[in-house]
Amino acid sequence: MTSVLTDFELGAVRTRMLAAGAEVGPRLEGSLISGGRSNLTVLLRDGVRRWVLRTPPRHGRTPSAHDVGREFRVTRGLAGTDVPVAAPVVFCDDEALLGGPFSVWEFVDGVTVQSRDQLEALDQPVLDGITDALVETLAALHRVDQVAVGLERLGRPDAYVSRQIARWSGQWELVAAPGAEVRDAADEVRALLVERVPEQRHTSIVHGDYRIDNALLDLTGATPRVAAVVDWELSTIGDPVADVATMCAYRHPAFDHVLGFPTAWTSPRLPDPDALARRYERAGGVELDHWPLHLGLAYYKIAVIAAGIDYRWLAEGAPEDGNDTAGSAVGPFLEAALTTLTADRPTPPTRGARCPSTTC
Template sequence: MKTDPPTQTSPTPTDLSRTELDAVARRMAEAGTPPDGPLRAVLITGGRSNLTYTLTDATSRWILRMPPRAGRTPSAHDVAREFRVTSGLWGSAVPVARPVVLCEDESLLGGAFTVVDFVDGLSVQSRDDLAALDDSQLSHLMDSLTRTLAALHRVDHVAAGLGRFGRPDAYAQRQLRRWSGQWELVAPEDREVRAAAAELARRLTVAVPEQVSTGIVHGDYRIDNTILTHGRLPEVAAVVDWELSTIGDPVADVAMMCAYRDEALDLILGAPSAWTDDRLPDVPALAAAYEAAGGVPLDHWDFHLALAYYKIGTIAAGIEHRRRAGVGSGPGFATAGHAVPRLMAAGLALGPLDG
């Protein structure tokens, strides 16, 4: 997940120069989408996540995504990954913004960048955003959210040109190994928290199930990573923020979506989020709605849900680790550490994980 909650608040002036914007326009023209005039750009999200700009030629609008200009790691901020998966999904039952161009020539903007069509819609990020929806609107929206995730997991990733997008097998083993290694780097000093995490990791290790299903995994699917249609009954107009996507076990994708319903997410984001609101279905209801929408059977559900709590707990510990090291500030940094024991406890509360 991104540790900065995405925002679309008052825009700030872009730091893209005229020379850089002209280079973007040339790449768009080469890709078959020439702007009608000089491009202007406004930064709408920034910080630790990818930078997101609105581009306009005074007639049409697009979205440009690129890594931060400084302080990024080689494997993070993979806008090319986002572009490839959405290119594979374009035209499918999964709504995404139309891909326009991927440029991996870092000499133009200081990093790779992508341009996709602008999707005009609503963004529901906060508890206040959700409060604007009445019960019938919210019910319709939740139905659309679960149907969209189920549709994603039904996509034949090989037929979509994503056969090499990620290793399809042993997803749970690889995730557990990756996040256990990350935990060792960021674990807090609190002995009780470390003991709880160690016990949860032990239980997960001995209970890793055989992978039954394989498909495209979004990795961070929640209401705040979608754009919604305008109108009386909002639906998903586009799924966004695909930087964690891969090929893996769809059950793990559903589990992450459900684990993020825990109020610990508010501590990680540093604000009351829409996704933790008690007006939304609880975890059992959300999982059942996904299966009813035609998603994959949720085999070994308790294991995948416990692994999701472990992963999110490690993410929260990483934010707290950066705070202690004095290399991070902003929403969530002062509170994320409090989410760690809650999340590890939630994983342990699931009991035996081999069912």
């Protein structure tokens, strides 16, 4: 692993950790775990203990993204609940130290399953257990009382769908993919979403980016479990149905092009979105009211994310971690949104009922 912090920077991090009450040895070492489009993730060691540091990339940062302060705040609130998170150590907003804010958490032992190859190495009973653990954890998150854990100010509790439509439509205007057909499809999706904004019946903490690779998994016992949910930078207060829809929408095969490699979450060995929705409700999650609207919005959101990655690749003139493939995902996700929003679905999925696979 590549070193990403200087000795001076590591010393500054150690000082902040000590001030927060952490027990740290006389010298820290730092190795890069991951970096690129998201936050930089650094493994810290003192020879005895381990921690994880997250900080925005040093170049190419975008407004409202890379929010390590939000990640720290959410995990601090969720510590001690039924939602497994890494124990927070310290947040520092002094950008003079590392060139940006940073947060530190205790290290959590666990397995990350990101690629198709990693998933294919697992037996089917293990995959079934992982799926159950993932949906049970998401349902547990949606049951957390945001006021009781001090996270009520994480976001507005109302009008979540309207705000999401406005946010992603505004982003689309900045990064719109070339081609009249794609632009027309995006305009049609946006119009359908605006026409069908439902009354919000549920409010909870939402992760915003939930799928298998944003969880650390404990596979050492008889039953797989989620050791910690990670990557909370898109979390807020909102409609939990939208969180489930995003999880389902990521199952679309075109998501491989967004990340630039065959992903674990698009594997046909995992339950289809229909089954995921049913498992979530059986796990005690909220009823999936207005499901087609939420799923259509989720597809639209991912289409805009893909367009943004493609836009930055074209602007920078060089691919990064598969960015050169993201543009090819925009059309399929917009098409999925249109199919979902225009199909005849008189009722949303209800608890215990089968949700037609074309709606999930």
